[in-house]
Amino acid sequence: MTRKAPMTPAFISSEIYRATGYRGNHPLAIARIGSVMTLAEQLGWFGPATPSLESPQASLEEILRFHDRAYVCAMLRAEAAGQVSEEMRAAYNIGTLENPVFKGLFQRASTSVGGSILAARHALQHGIAYHPAGGTHHGLRARANGFCFFNDPVFAILTLLDEGLTRVLYIDLDAHHGDGVELAFADDPRVMTISMHEEHRWPFTGRLHDRAGGMARNLPVPREMNDTEFDYLIEHAVLPLANGFAPEAVVLTCGADPLKGDPLSSLALSNIALLDAVMRLTTLAPATVVLGGGGYNPWTVARFWTALWGRIAGHPMPTHLPPEAEALLRALDCDLVDEEDRAEAWMTTLIDTRNDGPLRDRFRQIAAAVLAPKADVQAA
Numbered sequence: 001m002t003r004k005a006p007m008t009p010a011f012i013s014s015e016i017y018r019a020t021g022y023r024g025n026h027p028l029a030i031a032r033i034g035s036v037m038t039l040a041e042q043l044g045w046f047g048p049a050t051p052s053l054e055s056p057q058a059s060l061e062e063i064l065r066f067h068d069r070a071y072v073c074a075m076l077r078a079e080a081a082g083q084v085s086e087e088m089r090a091a092y093n094i095g096t097l098e099n100p101v102f103k104g105l106f107q108r109a110s111t112s113v114g115g116s117i118l119a120a121r122h123a124l125q126h127g128i129a130y131h132p133a134g135g136t137h138h139g140l141r142a143r144a145n146g147f148c149f150f151n152d153p154v155f156a157i158l159t160l161l162d163e164g165l166t167r168v169l170y171i172d173l174d175a176h177h178g179d180g181v182e183l184a185f186a187d188d189p190r191v192m193t194i195s196m197h198e199e200h201r202w203p204f205t206g207r208l209h210d211r212a213g214g215m216a217r218n219l220p221v222p223r224e225m226n227d228t229e230f231d232y233l234i235e236h237a238v239l240p241l242a243n244g245f246a247p248e249a250v251v252l253t254c255g256a257d258p259l260k261g262d263p264l265s266s267l268a269l270s271n272i273a274l275l276d277a278v279m280r281l282t283t284l285a286p287a288t289v290v291l292g293g294g295g296y297n298p299w300t301v302a303r304f305w306t307a308l309w310g311r312i313a314g315h316p317m318p319t320h321l322p323p324e325a326e327a328l329l330r331a332l333d334c335d336l337v338d339e340e341d342r343a344e345a346w347m348t349t350l351i352d353t354r355n356d357g358p359l360r361d362r363f364r365q366i367a368a369a370v371l372a373p374k375a376d377v378q379a380a
Contacts, residue, residue, distance in 0.1 A: 007127035009312045012115045013037055014055040017133050021108050027296045028147055030334050033133045035302035040309055042325045050313035055115030066154050068142035079105050092143055099144035109149040112136055116152035120159035123287040130312050132305045135253040135293030137178040151180045153251055156289045160249045166190050169247035171281055174255030174293040175265035177206030186212035192245045194238055198265050209375035217241055217370045223266040226357035227273035234277045237367040242284050249287040254278050256295030256304045263336035264296045270352035271304040279311055298332040299346035307350040317351050
């Protein structure tokens with residue numbers, strides 16, 4: 001595959017994300033994408049060479065290419081009625097505390113799918129596209145799962161395959177295993193999936209020896225993974241696997257939940273380590289789709305995903321945010337992050353200082369295991 005035009009990064013999102021869809025004490029009832037959009041605007045990071053494109057809403061026909069019709073219809077009926085029957089809840093895992101039904105749900109979920117389809121098409125033509133509202137990697141064909149109703153990374157991959165690509169690499173750096181994507185392509189030799197995630201963390205899948213149909217590699221990491229350990233796995237596991245596959249296109253899910261301070265993980269990465277790794281991974285193929293994912297600390301999410309767009313678009317990072325950006329960050333709130341745990345740097349800067357530390361032997365074992373020709377169940 002060769003790129004058809006000079007690289008023109010695009011930021012893909014929608015005005016629908018200015019408001020939070022979830023309500024109450026749900027972990028996603030926080031400002032996320034809207035903060036990223038506003039910060040990027042305040043920094044002047046949109047323009048003719050680095051445009052912001054409106055995400056389309058995927059059509060029902062497009063969604064049914066992967067998701068089960070009965071499941072999609074159940075979602076529509078539940079949203080229209082404002083309630084979910086016990087049978088529907090049991091069958092499709094909707095209307096639960098984890099996956100609540102709310103007004104605008106279908107539009108938000110289908111717009112995420114439409115954004116990932118557009119991102120894949122743009123990447124094929126222009127090299128790279130960034131869709132921070134994407135990354136709903138837990139969604140299953142006929143069931144909601146882990147705050148995810150539709151699986152937009154699946155649609156990005158399908159769009160790339162539609163163009164005749166035979167080697168699409170999916171890399172998931174979210175703190176939670178990319179189970180839905182792995183399952184969707186478990187038997188497809190055209191797609192390789194690599195997921196680095198916290199071990200013993202929901203959804204409790206993606207063990208070290210699990211390779212699905214043969215094209216999956218999983219790197220479950222211990223609590224408190226630091227930047228040194230993360231860099232080691234990128235250099236000695238992820239990049240060798242990727243280079244061996246020689247992808248024609250890459251889809252990246254870049255959750256912000258591996259960052260230190262996220263309430264739903266116990267990892268300890270700085271955003272500069274994650275940014276540097278993502279940018280290295282964007283060089284693996286002529287076309288790259290960069291998606292968001294998890295992230296439940298509104299300050300670390302906004303800073304990382306905004307800085308990621310700045311890096312993709314080639315903008316210099318400010319050492320200190322302008323007053324309007326600082327005001328936006330100070331106005332954020334989150335019941336899951338105590339006030340005493342809110343770092344002052346989260347309010348005034350985009351870039352963390354690195355969190356380097358010792359390299360535990362377990363990380364060498366993980367790299368060796370995923371590079372082994374066959375999974376060693378005992379060692380795993």
